[in-house]
Amino acid sequence: MPVRTRRAAAALASAAAMALFTAACTGSGAGGASDDPKARTTLTFWHGWSAPGEVKAIEANVRSFEKKFPHIRVNIVKNITDDKLNQALRAGGSNAPDVVSSFTTDNVGRFCTTGALADLKPFLEKSKIDPATTFLPQMAKYTEHDGKRCAVPLLGDAxxxxxxxxxxxxxxxxxxxxxxxxxxxxxxxxxxxxxxxxxxxxxxxxxxxxxxxxxxxxxxxxxxxxxxxxxxxxxxxxxxxxxxxxxxxxxxxxxxxxxxxxxxxxxxxxxxxxxxxxxxxxxxxxxxxxxxxxxxxxxxxxxxxxxxxxxxxxxxxxYGKGYLSGTILGIANTSKKQNAAWELVKYLSTDTDAVVSFANAIHNVPSTVAALNSPKLNSDPLYRTFVKIAQHPKSAHAPSSVNGGAFLLTAQDLGVRHEAGREPDLDAGLRKADAQVDKDNEQAR
The missing domain is CATH 3.40.190.10 (Periplasmic binding protein-like II)
Structure with missing residues (x-):
């Protein structure tokens, strides 16, 4: 996902936006899972991809979904930042998305605790999908928070x-x-x-x-x-x-x-x-x-x-382990078409051919066990190195937090100060970082 912004400045902006989001979100949506998934309807899907090849790849998967579910049409909105996504999830309304994807894996804790994204457990159970065995376990872990699953992985990074x-x-x-x-x-x-x-x-x-x-x-x-x-x-x-x-x-x-x-x-x-x-x-x-x-x-x-x-x-x-992250996919809690939205989420995240074709197209790591073992998956040796890293049992993402990725920014800031000589006493710096993280987390609850 080369066009993703992974730098600390972008993460800080996202954390700030999520702080406002937490304060304003009520945690309850106007929608529910009462719609008929077989009724003719139109869903709105927001995603963050913007590079032409990536946009083409996700659109191809959505069009394949529409062929399989001809009664559901999908309006696709590209290049959505997390700031805009957070505002829409909070506000709801007729122009808000039904299905969303985000590159900010660190925000899963916030999405789940605020109720911005719907709880997917009932949908998974209805579809007889066990996240722990369907998805790569390490990726399944970073798409839930405190036992609540409000997202599923849609490809990953190793x-x-x-x-x-x-x-x-x-x-x-x-x-x-x-x-x-x-x-x-x-x-x-x-x-x-x-x-x-x-x-x-x-x-x-x-x-x-x-x-x-x-x-x-x-x-x-x-x-x-x-x-x-x-x-x-x-x-x-x-x-x-x-x-x-x-x-x-x-x-x-x-x-x-x-x-x-x-x-x-x-x-x-x-x-x-x-x-x-x-x-x-x-x-x-x-x-x-x-x-x-x-x-x-x-x-x-x-x-x-x-x-x-x-x-x-x-x-x-x-040796062999590495850091993991990836795109998360969920249903807006304010959506009134959650059953239909689930069909799209399920297809994009669990259909093996869809996952493999998307992974091959944008050169990311598949997030399902079946896709990782598919003979259709890219066989390039360089790429396969990262597939193996993703599958290592000790590979992991940072833990989810009610405060999103703010605790990571605190650690990062300490590192910048320490390497520059502005925080010469590392032990004291670590203690200050702990105090700041605990304070931030308490305020976010």
Missing amino acids: YGLYYNKKAFAEAGITAPPKTLSEFDAVAKKLTKTKGDSYEQLGFMPNFQGYETTFEHYATQFGVQYFDADGKSNLARDPAAKALFTWQKNLAAQLGGFRKLEKFRTGLGDEWGPKHPFHTGQVAMQLDGEWRGKMAKDAGLPFEIGAAPLPVPDDQAGE
């Missing part, structure tokens, strides 16, 4: 490590690293300085680098964000401190925060052909399954490889 095979060969590196100590050594070996900058950087570890966020690193370390009572757990979790410590130490080995940050600000656009991994300025890149297709489309003059992101040395047995 994160791993891309590497420049030419740079590896020139440095005498024969295989991608599996542990962080190996990774640090490889990143340092691949780094070629040029004055006060770099001819080639082994890896950009900075928290403001492309995809190198706290959340994306955290799965490798096994960070436990909350304790059994739902309180923020960063200061008490050795994995969180180990993550921050490792990141800052690697930055120091590669030239230090200021030198890296100066280099980072001059790099090309994340979603354009001048991405620093494409240009050879960065030899290893943490990224999702879409990067392989983007690299191919950019016509790189070197071969690339993909592997899971390395893990801490004391977790070597869990």
Whole structure:
């Protein structure tokens, strides 16, 4: 999903919008599951895709649905931001959507607790669909909150490590690293300085680098964000401190925060052909399954490889895991056509051919077990690396929260301050982060 905005600024805007949404939402919709799903009707479906190929792919799936259910027509509205989606879910009305998709996986907790999206349990039970066995378990987990399922996954993203095979060969590196100590050594070996900058950087570890966020690193370390009572757990979790410590130490080995940050600000656009991994300025890149297709489309003059992101040395047995996220799909609680809406949600999210064709078209990871095992699924070796990462039992998304992704932004902000030297006492910073997260969560309830 290369056109998705994954940067922290966008996440912050989404969190702010959701805060307003929480305050205004009543948690009860004007609709209900009383409509006749066999009656002739028209549904409105809002989604966030905007790139021509992606829009074409989702529209093709919807038109296939209409052929299977000729009494249901679907009005498709593309390029919907979460801000607009949240406003519509709150307001309802004749122009509001019946079915919605969102790229902001972190907002599932908010969607479920506010009642913005309908509870899908009755629909799933009626259709005899068990989310735990139908969907990849790790993806089924991030589409519910506190036992309430208000969404289902519609394709997913898995994160791993891309590497420049030419740079590896020139440095005498024969295989991608599996542990962080190996990774640090490889990143340092691949780094070629040029004055006060770099001819080639082994890896950009900075928290403001492309995809190198706290959340994306955290799965490798096994960070436990909350304790059994739902309180923020960063200061008490050795994995969180180990993550921050490792990141800052690697930055120091590669030239230090200021030198890296100066280099980072001059790099090309994340979603354009001048991405620093494409240009050879960065030899290893943490990224999702879409990067392989983007690299191919950019016509790189070197071969690339993909592997899971390395893990801490004391977790070597869990190598192969990675961070997961993905699109979520749900029914607006204000919709008066929820039974018909469910037919569309069920088709898009569980029909094997529909899921596989969509995954192949936009180069994402399928979200159902049947689609993952389909012989029709893209067999490209780079892509398959991310399919395997998604299936690893320890691959995961951050836990859902009543406050959406605000707790992740707090951790991310701590990382930015710590690496820049503005938060020299990490233990104190972790305690402050816990206090902030707990305060934010309490206010959101």
